[in-house]
Amino acid sequence: MIEEYFKLTEIGLYCPLYNFYLDPQKPVKNAVISHAHGDHAVGGSENIYCTEATKAVMDLRYKKNAGKNFQIVPYRQSFSIGEANITFYSAGHILGSAQVLIEIEGKRILYTGDFKLEHDPTNEPFEFVKADVLITETTFASSETEHPKAEDEIIKLNRFNNNIIFGAYALGKAQRVTQLINQYCDGLNVLVHYSIAPIHRIYEQFGVSLGKWQMYDRKTMKHSVNSVYIVPPLTFSSYKHSRDVYKVFASGWGNLQEYCDEKLFISDHADWNQILRLIERSEAKEIWTLHGDGNELKKHLSNTHTVKILNE
The missing domain is CATH 3.60.15.10 (Ribonuclease Z/Hydroxyacylglutathione hydrolase-like)
Structure with a gap:
């Protein structure tokens, strides 16, 4: 047995x-x-x-x-x-x-x-x-439950004409989203939260190509209209009343995606x-x-x- x-x-x-x-x-x-x-x-x-x-x-x-x-x-x-x-x-x-x-x-x-x-x-x-x-x-x-293709979800970002606050889990999701944006969303500048950047570096040390990204910089975000700022869920919730950015969250769970202008169903x-x-x-x-x-x-x-x- x-x-x-x-x-x-x-x-x-x-x-x-x-x-x-x-x-x-x-x-x-x-x-x-x-x-x-x-x-x-x-x-x-x-x-x-x-x-x-x-x-x-x-x-x-x-x-x-x-x-x-x-x-x-x-x-x-x-x-x-x-x-x-x-x-x-x-x-x-x-x-x-x-x-x-x-x-x-x-x-x-x-x-x-x-x-x-x-x-x-x-x-x-x-x-x-x-x-x-x-x-x-x-x-x-x-x-x-049938997950849509991740590439079909990420290209929805191309409809926006302003900066984006993008909520994603720091390990796994944030790296996948960074790679997808670089592959399917030409012209978008990827910025990442300070807690996410060290994990990005680990992925790159293991030979994973994420494409272009940089640490968040307030000046860069302020003077750009094509930046995506990837943040962990707790930080994302602090932007729920912001009016000058689009708010996007990526998850397989619908109930995690509150205060959003767009919900991307990207599941791992x-x-x-x-x-x-x-x-x-x-x-x-x-x-x-x-x-x-x-x-x-x-x-x-x-x-x-x-x-x-x-x-x-």
Whole structure:
């Protein structure tokens, strides 16, 4: 039974047989981390297994509290914790994001972390992996959810004739938006918030081409009519009463996009069809759902798969 190998605890998904967690929410002895977003990567663990890009962001954000011993593992290179054989494969979510394949006693258990199948030149492309059991995120696991193409969303900026305050998450989204603007919105000048710039630099250090951008400068913004100032959500909310700029927010979530002149649905998570495609390509017959509502997926697969909702 796969339940012998993993169970969901208040700290995270835990393998009691070999004492390690997948994306623990508190410091632990052994942490296997899929990617560097704060709801998956907590600092302070004793032994951390992750990709090089994930470590770079954790070092930036947590500094000396990032963790004691980092084990940097490239994609497709296996390592062991106890008798568990573990391999990272690209998840396509953000730079350095990894699916985690755990092989225990002949069983292949694949944990997706957050993932997307859509093309995104700011991170490594998703890689399909076969598994016996698939533990998948279900953030947008609704048949009513179909993400539009990111390029079709970003070109909406070309309609504006004034400066733009652009709200985006600092890690992943801001870098993707910067690249998209440079590719599809000729003439727009990209400025970024001081908290976003260090992450842009990490991406560029890993060889990702974001195009032209610069740190925010009040003078540049004041004397320009074609600048896009990319800011994190908290800063974006402080501009809600501004009348001399257009306000744009990019997210897969509609309820995060308040006080906007334009809502861009640019998601870094898989939509319904992408999740179904993943399940088909994985060839897994047992599905565990996590990070979202898995009920519709369970109903949809009731005649073909065994589905367990971990977080219900």
